[in-house]
Amino acid sequence: MALQFYNTASRKKELFTLPEGVPAVRMYCCGPTVYHFAHIGNLRTYIFEDFLVRTLNYYGYKVNHIVNITDVGHLTSDGDTGDDKMEKGAAREGKSVWDIAKFYTDAFMADWHRLNIQEPTRWTRATDHIQEQIDLVKTLEEKGFTYRTSDGIYFDSLKFPRYADFARLDVENLRKGSRIDMGEKHNATDFALWKFSPTDKKRAMEWDSPWGVGFPGWHIECSAMAMKYNGPTLDIHCGGTDHIRVHHTNEIAQSECANGVQFSRFWMHGEFLRTASEEKLEDGTTEQKFGKMSKSSGEFLTVTLLMERGFNPLDYRYFALGSHYRNYLNFTWEALTGAKEAFKSLHKKTDPLIGKATAITSEAAKAFQQEFKDAIGDDLNMPRALGIMNTMLKSDIDDGEKAALVADFDKIFGLKLDQPREEYVKKGANDNIDTAKIEALIAARKEARANKNWAESDRIRDELAAMNIVIKDSKEGTTWSVKE
Known part of the structure; x- marks a missing residue:
């Protein structure tokens, strides 16, 4: 049987081959936003992508596999409002955004290796590619696809007639019944390419740009990095199904308007991991319901x-x-x-x-x-x-x-x-036991508890657990052991 994959763009299975002269599969996968621990639902997507890379290798293909680390610019809502998730994580734990990014990137990498997921060809961090993102926004501006508001540079989705095709969106009804805070946006489906820093406070992550000091929108980073390392057209782009309606739709719009060519030949999406909860019925009995695991709920499994x-x-x-x-x-x-x-x-x-x-x-x-x-x-x-x-x-x-x-x-x-x-x-x-580091973390946790900084205490406990270290508190102090 020839190799075939289900293509989200066409909603059917298609034979997979490489165009003539292309030496390796040009593959880009949306990586984590490193403001919190990855949950096992997130990680299911990376496991599926690992099966994909391994299968391509098994069929004789080389793969240029790029995975991004989102360490800036991802707002808490799809409507370009709310806090940057990195800033939110820093406020939650009383740390700098850079410390938050490093800690949760390290934690993600530890989970990646524990699950025996192969290393990609290249990890790419959003903060290392600010200029590439600015350049892409400039290209879109020069081609007439953007407009300026008081809070940023936006993509005008009406100027991309095929905007709704990928996700099969009912854009007209979406506009009529939109619950998105429109602000100065022209259309409900428009999205931020570059956000201006607020004038009443200093952001931890901001950069100079042709439009003033600010930070990139969420979607622009993936297009910029994917194209930098794999060219204007990818062979496969992957992510979770939650990316279809907004993130990947917006990637397609900005990328194809900038370059005038198809952004990705295949789109592959992993479905959700769902967890069970008990729902009480009117007759007093309970029924088990399954729902998507989410960080926003505050309850997720690692x-x-x-x-x-x-x-x-x-x-x-x-x-x-x-x-x-x-x-x-x-x-x-x-x-x-x-x-x-x-x-x-x-x-x-x-x-x-x-x-x-x-x-x-x-x-x-x-x-x-x-x-x-x-x-x-x-x-x-x-x-x-x-x-x-x-x-x-x-x-x-x-x-x-x-x-x-x-x-x-x-x-x-x-x-x-x-x-x-x-x-x-x-x-x-028993891998990678660093006694000095463990003792230092336990001392820092003790100090955090003394200061009633419970968020920091919990973070250190999680860091120790990620190292396979079990701690036990008693009247005599805290002891630790390696989890067998």
């Missing part, structure tokens, strides 16, 4: 919390394999426990095969390999691919070929099946 509950991060990666990336994945602790036990059972079959791989020569083994390739090539059908591996392990092909196929399949799964489960679980619990 990799660190999973580890505190006795799960290895790879248990969650295995859990993600159980549902297609375009389907909702419903999270409960019982479901994750089931995935953990299934993963353990898989290891009982694969651990005895470690070190026994031989050449794949039999027709039966080759058939399994081809079936697996067809599954992953059919829009990343990971549940089917996982089923094929389990069927293969029950078959009567010899252990050497089974071992070779496990190693081959794990190039996609990324489950570290070349290591016994007990070995990587123990190793993961």
